[in-house]
Amino acid sequence: MAREKMTKTKLDSVYWYKHNSKKKFAYRYKYYDRHGTRREKTKQGFDSIEKAERALIELKAAILDGNVGFVENDNLTVAQLNEIYIEANKTNWKPTSERNHIYVMDQYVLDSIGHIKIKNVNNIIVQRDLIDSLIIKGFKEGTLMSIFRRLNAIFSFAIKNEILDRKKFTTPNLSRASESIKRSALSINEISDVLEIARTKYKITHYTCLSLLFLTGMRVGELRALQWETDIDFENNLIHISKTKDRYGSRTPKTKNSYRQFPMNENIKSILLNYKKWHDEIMATCGFRNPHGHVFITYAGEPIGKRYLKRIIDLICERENITHFTPHYLRHTFVSIQLSNNIPVSTVAALVGDTPETIYKVYAHSFKKDEVHASNLMDDIITLNSFEKSKEIKK
Numbered sequence: 001m002a003r004e005k006m007t008k009t010k011l012d013s014v015y016w017y018k019h020n021s022k023k024k025f026a027y028r029y030k031y032y033d034r035h036g037t038r039r040e041k042t043k044q045g046f047d048s049i050e051k052a053e054r055a056l057i058e059l060k061a062a063i064l065d066g067n068v069g070f071v072e073n074d075n076l077t078v079a080q081l082n083e084i085y086i087e088a089n090k091t092n093w094k095p096t097s098e099r100n101h102i103y104v105m106d107q108y109v110l111d112s113i114g115h116i117k118i119k120n121v122n123n124i125i126v127q128r129d130l131i132d133s134l135i136i137k138g139f140k141e142g143t144l145m146s147i148f149r150r151l152n153a154i155f156s157f158a159i160k161n162e163i164l165d166r167k168k169f170t171t172p173n174l175s176r177a178s179e180s181i182k183r184s185a186l187s188i189n190e191i192s193d194v195l196e197i198a199r200t201k202y203k204i205t206h207y208t209c210l211s212l213l214f215l216t217g218m219r220v221g222e223l224r225a226l227q228w229e230t231d232i233d234f235e236n237n238l239i240h241i242s243k244t245k246d247r248y249g250s251r252t253p254k255t256k257n258s259y260r261q262f263p264m265n266e267n268i269k270s271i272l273l274n275y276k277k278w279h280d281e282i283m284a285t286c287g288f289r290n291p292h293g294h295v296f297i298t299y300a301g302e303p304i305g306k307r308y309l310k311r312i313i314d315l316i317c318e319r320e321n322i323t324h325f326t327p328h329y330l331r332h333t334f335v336s337i338q339l340s341n342n343i344p345v346s347t348v349a350a351l352v353g354d355t356p357e358t359i360y361k362v363y364a365h366s367f368k369k370d371e372v373h374a375s376n377l378m379d380d381i382i383t384l385n386s387f388e389k390s391k392e393i394k395k
Contacts, residue, residue, distance in 0.1 A: 025052035079114035217334030
């Protein structure tokens, strides 16, 4: 595209030109960047000489204030800012954090507003082009806030690093979005029914996994990452939790709070010892399928997959006419039981690998000192029987 023919005005660095037979105004201003290199900043399309002059004054003020970075990044788009943000943070991120950020931004943000210059992103654009379009697609309130926080993070990064002087948007209006489904706790009767059904009708891995999630409040990824040699200590009655496992494999946890030791109560030790007998029988012929010695395996001898427990819970709920729940409900149930029995929040947080603040925020109840007591409390609440292999139904 040919450059417009500019004509000087009486104002220094301000020009006028013809565009579609209409008189327009522009500025062309030379300055030195932070490295002492001579540069020129131009902008056109102003309807009046006053508007061009006002924009030029703002530019000069930014340069005089030492905010050359704002000037140099004037044309930066949301997509380009996101690339800078990823590059700056990738050495400190866990692999999953980087993948999650890239996935959310690529799937939901960049398609809609990635092409927009960061200086032009305001409340109207965020609401109309990003949030409202996702509300129409049925996204719930919690998911929308999670997506918005990603966008907000890259703009906060831009301000901190003098790429942008300020952001022009605030928290979006989510009043038209459906409310997120609250994670629920199961009652003791419901838990007892589910575990008894799993014990008498399903496979030993199903029963043991569901029991352990309920008795420890462990995350599914932490359960999948457990290894006999390093994590299960029958001598000292401890489960060492120091890693998690997702679809990309085993990795260290995201936070220091997730590193912990969980005291085995009698129920936990009993079902794990029973399970290990079965596990060792399978490994006698299928050990090559589980080279890292993961605790929980399928009947083929392979470590359980990411969706293994969700699939069996869905199957149990459908076949047994049980209200649907997810593996995370078992974690929620564990915490709720501890809280309702007055176990201190700090103790519960240590057991499940969260901060006390998170426990307060998510569960909003209150909690007896000592983690061993808290673990033993589960023995008083529910009694689990050994898995009855003779009654299992092959899937």
